[in-house]
Amino acid sequence: MSLRYDTVKALEDVSLDSPSGKMIALIGPNGSGKTSLLRLLAGLLKPTAGTLRVLGREPSKARGLISYTPQREEVYWDYPITVRELVAMGGIRRRGLFRWLDLKDDKVSEALSLVGLEELADRRLSELSGGQQQRAFLARAICQGGEIYLLDEPISGLDAPSEAKLLEILSSLRDSGKTIVVSTHDISATLELFNYVALIKNRLIAYGPPQEVLTSENLSKTYGESIVALHLDDIKRIAGWR
């Protein structure tokens, strides 16, 4: 499928599919169309050409089943909201009119404990560290109870332990049958945790299991020659491939 913004091609001839219950990384430099692809999956944008099915239906028809976590820059961090309120926001569709968010919902406390934030539940969101904030948003998605988790740049700016913790939670969600789609501009060793990796630079460069896709040739096509050499050495060393 393709997507254009007026005359600008955001994505061209991108074609990929995945069974449910997998973890997929969309990798590419900034401006490569990763966010656009996530927004297509979320039903926020419509492809200008081609078709897209999420769980066998149009994304806009799968509303309750898809959760979307925007990238950090899109969130207004000084909003006066507690972690518990944020997580309870995930259950907004289950609550009728005239009622405030259900802060005592079992799903809220389950989600909080799954991401390990019970003790910080009544703190203001802005008081948390970057990794904790990201986990709080993940808890909101868990509370929503969807099947597809779309996360835009969830690990950018996180330190290694926070990144590991977040990916551990995502992996366990995957193991319980959820489909996880994560975008990232970082190529790091943690990518081996994913079932599929899609390299994107306004078109699909390569798609498949990480060991097959993350070759120096594919990475140079995505990022340009010079930057890749360094990254690839790191990955080989840490992941022990090839």
Next chain:
Amino acid sequence: MLDLLAEPLGYEFMRVALITTLLVAVTCCVLSSFVVLRGWSLLGDAISHSVLPGIAIALILDFPYFIGAILAGVGSSVLIGLVESRARIRNDTAIGVVMTGAFSAGLVIISTIRPTVDIFHLLFGNPMSISIQDLYLAAAVGGVALLLIGSILKEIVAYTFDPVFSKVVGVRTTVIHYILMILLSLSIVSALSTVGIILVVCLLVTPGATAQLVAKNFTEMLAISVAVGVTSVVAGLYLSYYISISSGGAIAAVATLAFFVVMIWTNIRRAMRRQGPFKE
């Protein structure tokens, strides 16, 4: 002391003015929290200026001026969105173009008809001439606004905090957006006779901004915002009574003063915590 407080209330016009302005302030201050959090301060300013042509046309065609004002207010918010997307300019530029355009259109139309309504009163309010009808209008607007906001508060919070999430999860974000626009226009109309369309912006921005400096969560922010607004109205009206100054101006000045006091206080508190033996 008690006499000083009671004396102005001996006059019918002061009682009507106080109650009407308080009703207006509560409505505006509740909306103020959303205006501040969504970054709509300039938009609030734009809508308030844009109601002028609506009022002017209503005067010419002889229908209730608040209907003209609502149509013009909501129309301007739609127009701003259109200009922003069609002309591909930044939001603040679109607001600047539409706001001054609408305001000047209003001035031109009013200047041709020599209305019975004093333009100075529309702009800055005149509590001495608040009628009982104005009070009813303020009460009706306040009632409608609080009822609507109360019934969809979680949707409004979700939309103002994270519009993308809200849309994906199935919240009708466009509906919420225009409900807020209509409520903004309504609150501005109800403020016409009390603080006027220029100074109402102060009630739509400053109390929310003050509350955001100290509030821990959203309900607290609403409460502090309303408290700041109510205090400003009472203090402003008494000041204007005793030292004969513009009441709209006095209310806005007190609200602004409250903001700076709270801002300085939070800064001092933060600095003291940093110097203290324990870190935050």
